[in-house]
Amino acid sequence: MRAVGIILAGGNNEKMHELSHKRAIAAMPVAGSYRSIDFSLSNMTNSGVQKVAVLTQYNSRSLNEHLSSSKWWDFGRKQGGLYVFTPTITVENNSWYRGTADAIAQNLDFLKNCHEPYVVIASGDGVYKLDYGKVLEYHIEKKADITVVCSELPQGDDITRFGVVKMNSDGKITEFEEKPENAHGSMISTGIYVVRRRLLIELVEKAQEQNQYDFVKDILVKYRGLKRMYAYPLQSYWRNISTVEAYYQTNMDFLKPEIREYFFRQYPNVYSRIEDLPPAKYNPGTEVKNSLISSGCIINGVVENSVLFKKVFVGNDCTIKNSIILNDVYIGDHTHIENCIVESRGTIRANSSFIGKEKIKIVVEKNERYIM
Template identity: 50%
Template sequence: MKAIGIILAGGNNDGRLGVLTEQRASAALPIGSCYRAIDFTLSNMSNSGIGKVAVLTQYNSRSLRDHLTSSKWWDFGRKQGGLFVFTPYTSSTGNDWFRGTADSIYQNMTYLHRSNEEYVIIASSDSVYKMDYRDVLQYHIDKGADITVVYQNMEGKDLTHFGIMQMDENKRLLGFEEKPEQAQTTSASLGIYVISRKLLIDLLQEVVPQGGYGLVKDIIIPYSKKLNIFGYEFKGYWSSIGTGIHGYFETNMDFLKKEVRDVFVNQYPYIETKPKDEPPAKYNAGADVTDSIVGSGAIFNGTVEHCVVFRKVYIDEGAVVRNSILMEGVRIGKNCVVENAILDKEVSISEGQQVIGKSSEEPIILKKGTKL
């Protein structure tokens, strides 16, 4: 494919994910019993024939960098192209942290200059979806667009977390509102952009030195009248964990729906992740596990209903767990009750404890390493 990729993975979503991103980037958050959030965009890049991808990280990037240590799982272990992970660094010309999405690319302009591909696909790292970027690129070329913004019709959903696009009948962008209280349309940007490499370089060199650090605020919105910017509608499954705790909870719970799970697990091309060498899950005599998706190495002795369970979770006899997310290494003792909860990695609950959240909209969260 005649495009390179850029994945924006530097943030923690401005605290909207609370304690879940205290010690990790949102791109590294666990999804669907075995994935990390960035796996979906990485796999989409690889499955679309993009052989050269840069991941721009910044906030609490240790676990994310560990996940990306080997690029072969997404087929980026190659002589030509490959996977590049960039973080802020000190140089003779500056030592600033990334001050925005545009600035993060600007500070790594060498990646653009040393590439020969004509186009750039830019995408966020906190969304769950499967997309062939080749379709978007062909649309971009056919439209003669300067920039193409992927959007989805989100009628009936809370639009205050999204950038809202106004377009004419030909899908040309007329206006763009960032997280409006009263949206004029239901066309929400998915944070995926197609642009020529040379135009991106020119825009960054014009905007960033003048104090413009955001792709949307300082390029898309100001240039909407000067450039041919078009919208491309995506009609498949798409969900963002970046909207907050409820968004993260619901995205995981969507994997309990067969039609959603099949898109990523059973329909080629697949979403890939860094594998872990664990034995299969074990269900002992007293176990009763229903309507749940389970990671490897988990051991069940109690009751589990409508849950997303990650690897190496242990649930003891008499414990009842419902409508919850249990991350890696969680241990639940005998006769515990856990409901409407998100238990981060290595949470341990001793015998007889109760951890009950209000609802799916307001789950209780136990931060990483909590001991009860």
């Protein structure tokens, strides 16, 4: 494919509350066995994009560990590769990434040394499948300067989290509002863009000269009437996980048979880093209904409408309903958990009860198994 990939995975979001205190949003576990960034990486390799740069910054340790080998996404080729860029102190620069445009600006040498004529830019917090090659074909057909992948806002989502676009009958974007308080319309930007490489370098350098750091506000919104900007409508599943409610609902979506069929069984596949873990074990008396149970789990109680990530232990006479249990959690006997997200590496003591009522409850417990 005649494009190089950039995945923006360095931001922080307070709307994730405790869930983003020790990891980047792009490293959030999704659907039992994946990380959020796996979807963008898989789309890149499935689309034939062989050279991909991931720009990381906030709480990047677990994300960098996840990206330590490119083999899981098949980027380990002589003509390509997976590159992970963090903010670097240089003679010319001594600051962190001050925004998405600044993150690209601080790594412009990567783009200048590439030979591909186009760039695919994606965020690391989207859950979707997309052939970027079709977006590039659309981009070339429309003779666009910038193509923005758009989607209808899922019902119930907060539109103020997104950029809202309007387009004419030909697909050309006529209006672009970033996170409007009173939006007129429901077509939103998914944070996926295709742009000519030389144009991107030019626009980022201009923004840098003017001390402007945000890719959407300072480039897309600024140039919407000056550049040929088109919308590519995404008809398939797409979700952004950057709030607690959106993250919870996205994982709950994977309990729907049609969503599991689409992501797990339909080509192309979604790839992730694999751990050597035994299959889940269901002891006598266990009852599991409509749930995702990952490898390494040991189940003794009742699990219903829930997603359990890797290495979760559920004790005797436990009940887990409508909840997400992240990696490596020990749940003691006679515990009731409902409408909750349990943070990873936690130890839930026996006879505990956690129930989210008006909103999803985040449970963060110290892992006493690892405390000396």
